[in-house]
Amino acid sequence: MLEKNYQPSEIENRIYRAWEEAGAFDCMRPERKAAAPYSIVIPPPNVTGSLHMGHALNNTLQDILVRFERMRGRDVLWQPGTDHAGIATQMVVERQLMEHQEPGRREMGRDAFLKRVWEWKAESGGTIVNQLKRLGASCDWRRERFTMDEGLSRAVLKVFVELYRAGLIYKDKRLVNWDPKLLTAISDLEVQQVEVKGQMWHFRYPLADDPTKFLTVATTRPETMLGDGAVAVHPDDERYKHLVGKLVTLPLANRLIPVIADEYPDPEKGSGAVKITAAHDFNDFEVWYRHREQDYFRKQLNGGLINLFTPEAKMNENCPEQYRGLDRFEARKRIVADLEALGLVDQIEKITHVVPHGDRSNVVIEPYLTDQWYVDAKTLAKPAIEAVKSGKTNFVPKNWEKTYFDWMENIQPWCVSRQLWWGHQIPAWYGPDGKVFVALSEDEAKAEAKKHYGRDEKLTRDEDVLDTWFSSALWPFSTLGWPDKTPELARFYPTTALVTGFDIIFFWVARMMMMGLHFMKEVPFKDVYIHALVRDEKGAKMSKSKGNVMDPLELIDQYGADALRFTLAAMAAQGRDIKLATSRVEGYRNFATKIWNAARFAEMNGAKRVAGFDPKSAKETLNKWILGETEKAVREVTEAIETYKFNEAAGAAYRFVWSVFCDWYVELSKPLLTGADGAAKAETQATAAFVLDEIVKLLHPFMPFITEELWRVKGEEGEARKSMLALAEWPKLAGLEDAKADSEIGWVVDLITAIRSVRMEMNIAGGVQIPLQLIAGAATKARAERWMEALKRLARLSEITFADSPPKGSVQLLVRGEIAALPLAGVVDLAAERTRLEKEVAKCDADIERVDKKLENRDFVARAPEEILELEKERRRDAQERKSKILEALERLKGAA
RNA sequence: GCGCGCGUAGCUCAGCGGUAGAGCACUACCUUGACAUGGUAGGGGUCACAGGUUCGAUCCCUGUCGCGCGCACCA
Numbered sequence: 001m002l003e004k005n006y007q008p009s010e011i012e013n014r015i016y017r018a019w020e021e022a023g024a025f026d027c028m029r030p031e032r033k034a035a036a037p038y039s040i041v042i043p044p045p046n047v048t049g050s051l052h053m054g055h056a057l058n059n060t061l062q063d064i065l066v067r068f069e070r071m072r073g074r075d076v077l078w079q080p081g082t083d084h085a086g087i088a089t090q091m092v093v094e095r096q097l098m099e100h101q102e103p104g105r106r107e108m109g110r111d112a113f114l115k116r117v118w119e120w121k122a123e124s125g126g127t128i129v130n131q132l133k134r135l136g137a138s139c140d141w142r143r144e145r146f147t148m149d150e151g152l153s154r155a156v157l158k159v160f161v162e163l164y165r166a167g168l169i170y171k172d173k174r175l176v177n178w179d180p181k182l183l184t185a186i187s188d189l190e191v192q193q194v195e196v197k198g199q200m201w202h203f204r205y206p207l208a209d210d211p212t213k214f215l216t217v218a219t220t221r222p223e224t225m226l227g228d229g230a231v232a233v234h235p236d237d238e239r240y241k242h243l244v245g246k247l248v249t250l251p252l253a254n255r256l257i258p259v260i261a262d263e264y265p266d267p268e269k270g271s272g273a274v275k276i277t278a279a280h281d282f283n284d285f286e287v288w289y290r291h292r293e294q295d296y297f298r299k300q301l302n303g304g305l306i307n308l309f310t311p312e313a314k315m316n317e318n319c320p321e322q323y324r325g326l327d328r329f330e331a332r333k334r335i336v337a338d339l340e341a342l343g344l345v346d347q348i349e350k351i352t353h354v355v356p357h358g359d360r361s362n363v364v365i366e367p368y369l370t371d372q373w374y375v376d377a378k379t380l381a382k383p384a385i386e387a388v389k390s391g392k393t394n395f396v397p398k399n400w401e402k403t404y405f406d407w408m409e410n411i412q413p414w415c416v417s418r419q420l421w422w423g424h425q426i427p428a429w430y431g432p433d434g435k436v437f438v439a440l441s442e443d444e445a446k447a448e449a450k451k452h453y454g455r456d457e458k459l460t461r462d463e464d465v466l467d468t469w470f471s472s473a474l475w476p477f478s479t480l481g482w483p484d485k486t487p488e489l490a491r492f493y494p495t496t497a498l499v500t501g502f503d504i505i506f507f508w509v510a511r512m513m514m515m516g517l518h519f520m521k522e523v524p525f526k527d528v529y530i531h532a533l534v535r536d537e538k539g540a541k542m543s544k545s546k547g548n549v550m551d552p553l554e555l556i557d558q559y560g561a562d563a564l565r566f567t568l569a570a571m572a573a574q575g576r577d578i579k580l581a582t583s584r585v586e587g588y589r590n591f592a593t594k595i596w597n598a599a600r601f602a603e604m605n606g607a608k609r610v611a612g613f614d615p616k617s618a619k620e621t622l623n624k625w626i627l628g629e630t631e632k633a634v635r636e637v638t639e640a641i642e643t644y645k646f647n648e649a650a651g652a653a654y655r656f657v658w659s660v661f662c663d664w665y666v667e668l669s670k671p672l673l674t675g676a677d678g679a680a681k682a683e684t685q686a687t688a689a690f691v692l693d694e695i696v697k698l699l700h701p702f703m704p705f706i707t708e709e710l711w712r713v714k715g716e717e718g719e720a721r722k723s724m725l726a727l728a729e730w731p732k733l734a735g736l737e738d739a740k741a742d743s744e745i746g747w748v749v750d751l752i753t754a755i756r757s758v759r760m761e762m763n764i765a766g767g768v769q770i771p772l773q774l775i776a777g778a779a780t781k782a783r784a785e786r787w788m789e790a791l792k793r794l795a796r797l798s799e800i801t802f803a804d805s806p807p808k809g810s811v812q813l814l815v816r817g818e819i820a821a822l823p824l825a826g827v828v829d830l831a832a833e834r835t836r837l838e839k840e841v842a843k844c845d846a847d848i849e850r851v852d853k854k855l856e857n858r859d860f861v862a863r864a865p866e867e868i869l870e871l872e873k874e875r876r877r878d879a880q881e882r883k884s885k886i887l888e889a890l891e892r893l894k895g896a897a
Numbered sequence: 898g899c900g901c902g903c904g905u906a907g908c909u910c911a912g913c914g915g916u917a918g919a920g921c922a923c924u925a926c927c928u929u930g931a932c933a934u935g936g937u938a939g940g941g942g943u944c945a946c947a948g949g950u951u952c953g954a955u956c957c958c959u960g961u962c963g964c965g966c967g968c969a970c971c972a
Binding site: 005400559584593596597598759761860863875 | 899900901902903908909910911912915916919920921922925926927929930931932934935936937938939951952953965966967968969970971972
């Protein structure tokens, strides 16, 4: 016996365990050897993270696809795993050390620190996996991987070495985005442009020839002036032409720097003269690069590039003594003050400008000249662009392809080295002279070094680790066992679909494309489904600081995983953010209850599954009708999931279950289930059980827990079922739609609805039973007799009789062209009834007029397609007929008055 | 500056060349034998605005206004 209400919390854990024990999510199950493979790799969450709403959406959608395909008989692999998330994880552990007032990572040293991170991983690493299970994610957990486990590390090593040997990874000295808080280089993608209020300082640099005259430059970062190598002006700028080639004095540093001509300065902007600090500004670096062979740069220290800030945030020896070792903002203050004292500050403007910030540290990024490792992304991007152009990989929705192309076609070298400890250490060793040996192991590097130097030399390994996204880029093949030739790799690569958020198209999708194509010679996935962000109900991004974060686990506790999943699916329309309100989750929790109660109804009425029940054998009109409706629903849901229209799939299932099955089939089946006709009763029980089974299958990808539970409980002859719904066969129905059944049930529905409506309008109390008189032909009479009991119950009728004309003073309804009369003279106000009918007539007139207008339009008649023309004509006929019937009814009413 | 998207019922959103839909909220009524986490009925929309294409535009095109996002630049 089912409980009255569905209690998700009592069932979900048990069901999930049952799936795992049955190996329901295992790929390569023996019975599916011949089945077509279907694979998805999970976007690996941070191993020490916890489930947020974005994960909930992302994994719900994947789970829908995976469960759907599993039921369709495919050999499904949903490959799970977690990411080591270099910067994020290292930051968390460092914060912990600080909170516990323990020594910092530099004091404790690399090995001890890494030990701590591994401990933290061991401690918190299972959290997110368990949370995914609570959501119902049907991953093959046997195959769970971690980006820093042994196998994946081997893949990283091999990729790095091979790309290096192919010249696609190289070390280069160029400007990087330096994060002064985390003390590491980061990639362009990790830089966020933030609009801030700031100031623009205008400084006067005295001319060397004539110190009473000045050249004015402007800057937003005064402290960088100490590293200036030149002042640039536009070659056509008449104001400065005479100064080109002359020297100016760099104040405070007391160096002479040249005035050079370059296209870069915009004469319209500021003073038109730009200070060139090549080691601290990307544009200035370009200017320097163009002029690097000129004497005036060559003579300068360090090839003309003066680095002010070392990784320890100290200023180096090129910096005047009094500013050394200062924090950059402190240096800024002092330099401005000192220049002011010298009378060299021309003006200070208040401005709003965009300043680069580190996405993790949230501090201002410093362009900084260092040696880093780069991937030649431009070369790798070419086949990755081609693969999407040729349709080997498809983006859904398609418009994301443009974003992908824009970025890929302008791709910059990818800086992959990070000055962190947590991650894959770069497999590069240096000899005493700085010569680099990139190799799969230290031994291999030593051997190479010996060959090079002719003797054993002490080698030191590169301290840096790789960008986290480097290992993520290999995920679709590294998780399948690459570089080994595993059966899984052969079977499941390329994967079928990738489901991810638009925010990591560049970080992840693009890079998987590049690496997959390079190393596997095939795209990593055929479809990329890009979903939107989950926002709060007002449309704001969820963030801890705003306090508007919704916790998926709390929602699961409160409403059940199925309700949350269904909500996310129902709202996942392509190309639109999800604004999530708890009222929606509550609504779909109610839906779960509704399904539960429909099953309870079936149970109470002895609707048990009949083995071998053939839906085509149904004789009863009602059963034929619901079977046809089921077929329609199956078709809609199937097509929608196939095309990644999750919201349409969820909507179709919802409407079918609630508005069709519960609202009408259940109600109309009651007389059959309690009636005397044994054959009809048995068929209805079997049909109800059959349709309920189909419902539970259709909903399973969306609501796996409740459906699995109902499947289990509602076995044949009431026995608990041994098989798992997760492995059951997806509904396949055909040839069940029946026009005659549709028409009869449609009439019943229309009649009941019309009577209910008029009862309300006439203020007839719900408990009052009223008589109905049908003025109808033989066919309708037969129908009415067949549906007598249901009609009486659902429309609250005392009796149904038949007559040739309506009794005097009755309320007259037009249902499918025939009059249904409610003899209510004395009960209802006849004047009100007259008004009601007059309104009906007016409505008909409006309809007729609208159609007439169209039909009078020659162009319409000449150009509209045949079927539209027919439709309109039919509408006119219908409205006309309706109108005349109602007019007759009005006459009769008047006659009665 | 370049690109993408969005303005549809009070709210959150579907839809999309052929008479506007859902959920929530609202109003009224109903404890009828699956379900009050329910049922029944109802109110509520010049589909942002202006042009154009079309027999016909909420839907396609152009522009305007408003909002959001991404990328690039800013001495």
